[in-house]
Amino acid sequence: MSGGLDSYTAAAIAKSEGFELCALTIRYGQRHGREVESARAVARALGIPRHLELPIDLRGIGGSSLTSDLSVPRDRDLSATDIPTTYVPARNTIFLSLALGWAEVLEARDVVIGVNALDYSGYPDCRPEFIRAFESLATLATRAGVEGAAFRIHTPLISLTKAEIIRRGLALGLDYGLTHSCYDPAADGRPCGRCDSCALRARGFAEAGVADPLVLR
């Protein structure tokens, strides 16, 4: 649960399908705390009773403009096929591992992640083949798996465009004004409008034909 619109929508879809939700937010040393506040607001809005915030400082590992002093790229060509510097090495493997550990303790077998392989930044750990490989690993890695349980990694957004995600969320009554997407906001929390994450969000709302409530506020 990052506080962005993808994890919010993915969680809402899982809730609409009847899952009872617990939310996990990783405070990983990203450049700002603004998205953690959004994660809390989103978890409250969805009525999620357990929200675990886990700190892990990935700045010790570095290698990304989100976890080091490298600057976040702005006005990047979104059709470029290279992996941008906002890629955090092994991030979704680390996040899913932590989610798997908690799921095992909760006796849950379903993990939901808001990855998206269409309107995204080309990160390798958002692809369906990565998710399937993690799902197989999860069963081998755990006591529950040894005892016969199969873990499922749900990716309700993986084949949707950003516009489709937004339409789906609005149909579920979500308030995207609670979310935060910018990689590198100003000191007062306002989005920069020029990083990949802002640009993908703006394009998504434009294609969906609706105004972004975050911009209106």
Next chain:
Amino acid sequence: MSGGLDSYTAAAIAKSEGFELCALTIRYGQRHGREVESARAVARALGIPRHLELPIDLRGIGGSSLTSDLSVPRDRDLSATDIPTTYVPARNTIFLSLALGWAEVLEARDVVIGVNALDYSGYPDCRPEFIRAFESLATLATRAGVEGAAFRIHTPLISLTKAEIIRRGLALGLDYGLTHSCYDPAADGRPCGRCDSCALRARGFAEAGVADPLVLR
């Protein structure tokens, strides 16, 4: 690099094979800091220039007698086939994910882990099938993998008994007096002598026919 004898020996074997080493120690909220001191001593003894200590508090996840208030089992039958409460949910998946992220930043392709599938406590994430699955995942999960690199997870101890590990380490000149194995030491750092980890260590030294230098001190 846990500070125990397995990770020390695994690192020494990798060094003897010509690898340049970096060491990663995860401070994961285990019940004592004694093993972190041993990890530092071991890294120094091996002349490892970079030793990253990464804190991540797995007590938020819990589910193990190593990361919660459950008591560590003592005098357990080591031939029992159940998975004991010292199992930490998804621990090696979490640790290998963090190692993978750092390896990618370091442009390393080889990760060494001291897991052992013979004289061990029945943890699922110490088995060869888990390691092979993680290796496949690593290549799918990373930028380096997309660009054609293959990661290798080396497990030099996986098919050795504890006695064979100790003999191998002594042949490499290791000082096992630097290490620490006990899950639940006394306040002064002395091993309890009765947890699984103490029992496996004692049996290993006995079968190797040598005295444990930690006991002599």
